[in-house]
Amino acid sequence: MKYTEITVRYGELSTKGKNRREFIGRLNGNVTKALAAFPDLHIYPKRDRMHISLNGTDSDAVIAKLSQVFGIQNFSPSIKIEKDIEQMKTTALQMLQEQVPEAKTFKIDTRRSDHDFELDTNQINLLLGDAVYDNIPELTAKMKHPDVTLRVEVRRDAIYLSSRTIKGAGGLPVGTAGKAMLMLSGGIDSPVAGYLAMKRGVEIEMVHFFSPPYTSERALAKAKQLTAKLAPYVGTIKFIEVPFTEIQEEVKRIVPEGYLMTVQRRFMLRLAVKLAEQRKGLAIFNGESVGQVASQTLESMVAINDVTNMPIIRPVATMDKTEIISIAEKIDTFDLSIMPFEDCCTIFAPPRPKTKPNLEKSRFYESMFDGEALMARSLAGVKVTEIHSHDEFLATDQIDIQSVL
Ligand code: ATP
Ligand code: MG
Numbered sequence: 001m002k003y004t005e006i007t008v009r010y011g012e013l014s015t016k017g018k019n020r021r022e023f024i025g026r027l028n029g030n031v032t033k034a035l036a037a038f039p040d041l042h043i044y045p046k047r048d049r050m051h052i053s054l055n056g057t058d059s060d061a062v063i064a065k066l067s068q069v070f071g072i073q074n075f076s077p078s079i080k081i082e083k084d085i086e087q088m089k090t091t092a093l094q095m096l097q098e099q100v101p102e103a104k105t106f107k108i109d110t111r112r113s114d115h116d117f118e119l120d121t122n123q124i125n126l127l128l129g130d131a132v133y134d135n136i137p138e139l140t141a142k143m144k145h146p147d148v149t150l151r152v153e154v155r156r157d158a159i160y161l162s163s164r165t166i167k168g169a170g171g172l173p174v175g176t177a178g179k180a181m182l183m184l185s186g187g188i189d190s191p192v193a194g195y196l197a198m199k200r201g202v203e204i205e206m207v208h209f210f211s212p213p214y215t216s217e218r219a220l221a222k223a224k225q226l227t228a229k230l231a232p233y234v235g236t237i238k239f240i241e242v243p244f245t246e247i248q249e250e251v252k253r254i255v256p257e258g259y260l261m262t263v264q265r266r267f268m269l270r271l272a273v274k275l276a277e278q279r280k281g282l283a284i285f286n287g288e289s290v291g292q293v294a295s296q297t298l299e300s301m302v303a304i305n306d307v308t309n310m311p312i313i314r315p316v317a318t319m320d321k322t323e324i325i326s327i328a329e330k331i332d333t334f335d336l337s338i339m340p341f342e343d344c345c346t347i348f349a350p351p352r353p354k355t356k357p358n359l360e361k362s363r364f365y366e367s368m369f370d371g372e373a374l375m376a377r378s379l380a381g382v383k384v385t386e387i388h389s390h391d392e393f394l395a396t397d398q399i400d401i402q403s404v405l
Contacts, residue, residue, distance in 0.1 A: 063075075228392075
């Protein structure tokens with residue numbers, strides 16, 4: 001079918017009464033960004049729906065982009081026709097005919113906002129139902145849970161017909177919940193944490209620590225490529241690279257091996273908090289999962305979390321690795337995440353980190369050097385770039401999955 005419009009239904013809006021205007025405004029902005037590649041579209045955000053006129057644009061391409069935008073419950077590609085009964089009948093039959101033989105049962109669901117139209121909703125339901133009965137013998141009417149529902153909307157300007165409802169990404173429009181920093185490594189967990197943060201309406205900026213020459217350009221490129229994978233949900237994402245070499249070398253020189261990891265993590269968190277403060281972020285998100293590795297025991301979280309009161313949100317905290325992986329596969333970050341590039345933590349990882357670090361000791365070892373000066377130098381070297389979904393930093397065909405598994 002050559003669709004002419006898309007009707008978008010908002011998600012979770014009913015519970016957000018007085019924030020409705022902000023919700024719709026953000027969603028409009030995010031949809032406009034997500035569909036920027038299609039110049040002929042017209043987007044009309046209304047109080048209860050959003051209408052997109054395609055103006056000749058291919059609907060499949062638009063649907064693919066739209067299904068990644070958070071804050072949309074579902075949407076229906078539709079056809080706009082003149083307010084003519086014959087034309088309505090022909091188009092309705094064509095639309096339903098396309099769904100045969102997969103669909104066996106149908107229902108007509110008419111709404112009318114133009115009360116001057118010559119037929120009322122019941123009359124239209126009956127008229128079209130009869131037409132289907134006469135012309136498409138494969139379909140029988142069924143009021144509850146039909147295979148296909150043909151929606152007819154009689155509005156002032158025209159009649160709109162649709163027969164497909166496509167599930168949206170759900171969640172809240174990105175930005176409605178404020179801004180936060182995501183600590184993004186090159187691993188599996190943190191990109192998933194970022195996706196889940198955005199799903200709840202949080203605008204995220206990526207904070208990535210790297211340690212040249214111990215970590216390669218390719219490890220940095222991998223983190224950027226992961227960011228590009230998450231960009232379609234918002235349009236663009238800021239990527240903040242933070243040089244971490246000097247801090248790691250200094251920590252390694254001074255701190256006993258069992259506390260290397262804890263003290264490094266305390267510095268990472270402090271730097272992320274400083275960046276959040278500078279950039280008006282309200283919280284830190286990370287990819288920690290309880291009990292997954294030594295740095296993710298509750299004792300470890302106590303010792304690391306000690307450096308700040310800023311909320312630290314761990315969206316994958318209670319998920320099993322297999323649950324995290326299935327989301328990573330769904331959002332297409334998994335294959336990238338398992339590329340075997342060393343990151344700054346693995347290189348300086350002690351063979352036997354303390355799984356139950358002591359808070360007082362962590363503070364004590366840290367007092368042995370000038371952390372403020374080290375952090376100031378690291379922050380002076382920060383670089384911020386804006387990443388788009390089509391940006392290329394790494395060719396994914398470099399992935400040799402067999403060598404990794
Ligand atoms: P991931 O799969 O996200 O790398 P992980 O299971 O490997 O997580 P860790 O290496 O212990 O776990 O890291 C825990 C969290 O610390 C990460 O999820 C991420 O949020 C943060 N982190 C680790 N390394 C970095 C880094 N180089 N830059 C920014 N954040 C990092
Ligand atoms: Mg990791």
